[in-house]
Amino acid sequence: MPIAVKTCSSLGEAAAALSTDRGARFLAGGTLVMRAVNEGDLAVSTIVRATDSAFSEIRSAGARIAIGAGATMAQILAHRELDFLHPVARLIGGPAVRSAATVGGNLFAPSPYGDFAAALLALDATVSLQGGYGAREAPLEECLASRERSGGLVASVSLNRPASPGAFRFRKVSRVRPKGISVLSIAAHLPLSGGRATGARVAYGAMAPTPIRAKAVERALEGRTLDTAGIASALAVAAEGTNPATDAIASAWYRREVLAVHLRRLLLNEPER
Ligand SMILES: Cc1cc2nc3c(=O)[nH]c(=O)nc-3n(C[C@H](O)[C@H](O)[C@H](O)COP(=O)(O)OP(=O)(O)OC[C@H]3O[C@@H](n4cnc5c(N)ncnc54)[C@H](O)[C@@H]3O)c2cc1C
Structure with missing residues (x-):
């Protein structure tokens, strides 16, 4: 046809x-x-x-950064001010995929894809949605939840730099490294006040039809220290609200089974194995 x-x-x-x-x-x-x-x-x-060139521009003003939805993973990797997102972009496919794959496309990629979207969700990103009659801002979470029926065009994504370099963490779990498709991915923004988590944001990729916030985990982390005792209640609710698929990469059972193991490693900032 x-x-x-x-x-x-x-x-x-x-x-x-x-x-x-x-x-x-x-x-x-x-x-x-x-x-x-x-x-x-x-x-x-x-x-x-x-063909609008603004669609792939990356602009920053102070702590606020606006990424055109047409920016590629290779562009993210070439942008020094986006260094906190480099570990995420580097794990999206191989070099050929990264030279074409865009930030906007990642928001609409079906699970188990969507690793970059999970990272943006943990960073509380907002999106600029372009309709035929104008544009509006919306939380990324809302955009992801309605993406199948909205038909909207995302023009750009905006976010704040993490509170400190170590406050943003990302893990992608795959069977083949470094290019394998996700069993799951976890992103977390973990600001600390007096050594305790405050306003933590945790997001999962491949644990539901779209990337999701782990809200039970976020609540359980509030005011806690990020050590074995402090994170225990968060690990106990790690799988709450998840609805992973069984696909060629992993079964839903396996994804749920290993989720808390990888969340624990991320929260304790253990080196990747
Ligand atoms: C070999 C291979 C490996 C991959 N590895 C990974 C991986 O490791 N992690 C991962 O997350 N993904 C991976 N992907 C999936 C994909 O490459 C990425 O998710 C990529 O970011 C999608 O972006 P794109 O620009 O290519 O999207 P496109 O193919 O152009 O579009 C994908 C969907 O999004 C819609 N869309 C695109 N941009 C917008 C927009 N601005 N507003 C509204 N809708 C839009 C399109 O209409 C379409 O429905 C891989 C793909 C391949 C082929």
């Missing part, structure tokens, strides 16, 4: 094109969309792309 390609000079135009055509898909880096097209996905009849 022939596929139409629509090139738009603005994100507003692209959003309008997407909203009027059920068979239209936005093309960012294309690592997933083009695979679907090449495999003959009949649901795709139109590819919509945007």
Whole structure:
């Protein structure tokens, strides 16, 4: 079946094109969309792309950073001010994938993909959503929860730098290193006050249909020290709210079984094995 390609000079135009055509898909880096097209996905009849250069810009003002949704993992790795995100971007596929895979595409990648989205969730990111008639800001958590039905186009993602260099931690658990697909991933922003966790944010990738916040863990960490005794109650509720899939990488049972082991290592800041 022939596929139409629509090139738009603005994100507003692209959003309008997407909203009027059920068979239209936005093309960012294309690592997933083009695979679907090449495999003959009949649901795709139109590819919509945007040439607006602001779509892939990275801007920072003080502690606040705005990342254009079209920025690639390679761009993240080349940006010195995003050093805290380098350990995450470095684990997305191999060099060829990282040169095309975008931040925006990662928010819409089906589980077990979405490692970068989990990191952004732990950093309390917000997204700028472009519709045909204008833009609005929304928490990333809301965007992820409604991504299957929203049809919205993400223009950019904004976040604050972590409170301190060691406050942001990320682990990707995979069977093949360094390029394997996630069994699961865990991201955490763990600000400390007087040696105790305050306002912790913990997010999981591949533990539900979309990346999710581990809210029970966050609550259990509040006011606790990050040592074996302090994190015990958080580990006890590690799997609360999760709904992982059984797929070619791991079973749902296995994902739940190993989650607390890896959360423990992350919270205690143990070296990766
Ligand atoms: C070999 C291989 C290895 C991979 N390894 C990993 C990995 O380790 N970790 C991981 O998380 N992912 C991985 N992926 C999945 C994928 O490459 C990434 O998730 C990537 O970030 C997707 O971005 P993209 O720009 O290529 O998305 P595209 O393929 O262009 O788009 C993916 C989906 O997102 C939608 N979309 C894209 N941008 C936007 C936007 N701005 N607003 C709204 N919708 C949008 C598209 O319409 C489409 O539905 C891998 C893929 C491959 C092929």
